[in-house]
Amino acid sequence: MSASKRDILVRKAMEVLYRDGFQATGMDKLVRETGVSKMTIYKHFRTKEDLILAALRLRDEEFRNRFVRRVERDATTPKERLLAIFDAMDAWINGGDFQGCMFIKAASEFQDRKHPIHMASAEHKQALLAYFLDLAQKAAAKDPRRLAGQLLMLMEGETVMAFMLGKQGVAEDAKKAAKVLIDQALIH
Amino acid sequence: MSASKRDILVRKAMEVLYRDGFQATGMDKLVRETGVSKMTIYKHFRTKEDLILAALRLRDEEFRNRFVRRVERDATTPKERLLAIFDAMDAWINGGDFQGCMFIKAASEFQDRKHPIHMASAEHKQALLAYFLDLAQKAAAKDPRRLAGQLLMLMEGETVMAFMLGKQGVAEDAKKAAKVLIDQALIH
DNA sequence: TCATATATTTACTGGTCAGTATATCTAAAC
């Protein structure tokens, strides 16, 4: 199997796992939906868990790339970029295929903090937090760590609410809250 | 079986499901951990799903009762109570048995919005939102619906971050953010 | 003490799960 076909397998698996859940998706369904035979899947991944980890790695990479690229395209100064985070969120939530956060769902299904899937999910959030912290520092916030944490908190809550209660108004409310928090955190 | 013994079954099941997850917990484990035989469980609940729904109902009732009671004990004016929400959150997160939000985890495992378990979880969030909205209206917020949504957002994000990244500082950051949002929303 | 009803134990059903064995197929290389 070519490298690109392996990528197709991981991408399709990622889509199905995101849509239908991890434990609820059996290997037979993955065979059906990816078009890759079971033997071939197991040539590339020792276990289902390994395939899930590969799918999460792909999701992390693509999500953060798209997210950061959009933020840096939409705004230039660190302060503007902190706010542009919530335009990127708006685009995600109200875009085509929003179905909640794959990593929150993964951590929910694999609750043990030592579990590789839980740890991979936590690392995704840590990476987002590090990006926010970088922006908050460059924006010269009074307490960059706090501001970064508050904005990530807002983002996670926004995601959960859109997932559980629907999208109406959530993105707008979140952005307005972010604006207040950012403005207040940059007054010296 | 007495009514109280049935309550014990539901309470123990709730604890196990909260700790170990829904799909990852089999009926045999519930028999082992509740001390109630399988036949007796199935006398009271037609299916595992029905038992899960009963456990969620109990959790909703207890969580909201404890939460609201604490808020109303700690503060008297609506504005103070909006802020006291985040003292209750602090107590929950840094109390003994915090393991994330049972309803976010339930909605994550049963993603279909039409699924009874997903719907029950969404109703819990709706009930919290309704309480926040009531407080925001009584506090004469400029846009009560928005403030209520923003505070619930903050609360959900706080829960997710404490679950995935650990408790350090999260409650304090959330409360400080809430104070800023509330103050800003009440200026006329 | 006996009768009745309920709880429990044990064992089972049919189905699904992750992962594997085997045998067939395809396609390129010489």
Added chain:
DNA sequence: GTTTAGATATACTGACCAGTAAATATATGA
């Protein structure tokens, strides 16, 4: 055309799942 290597379909393994059947134990009530 034959060989070789990898992909495939099919069928299987043993374990576990939710839910049930039947036999045994226990407690209640007259």
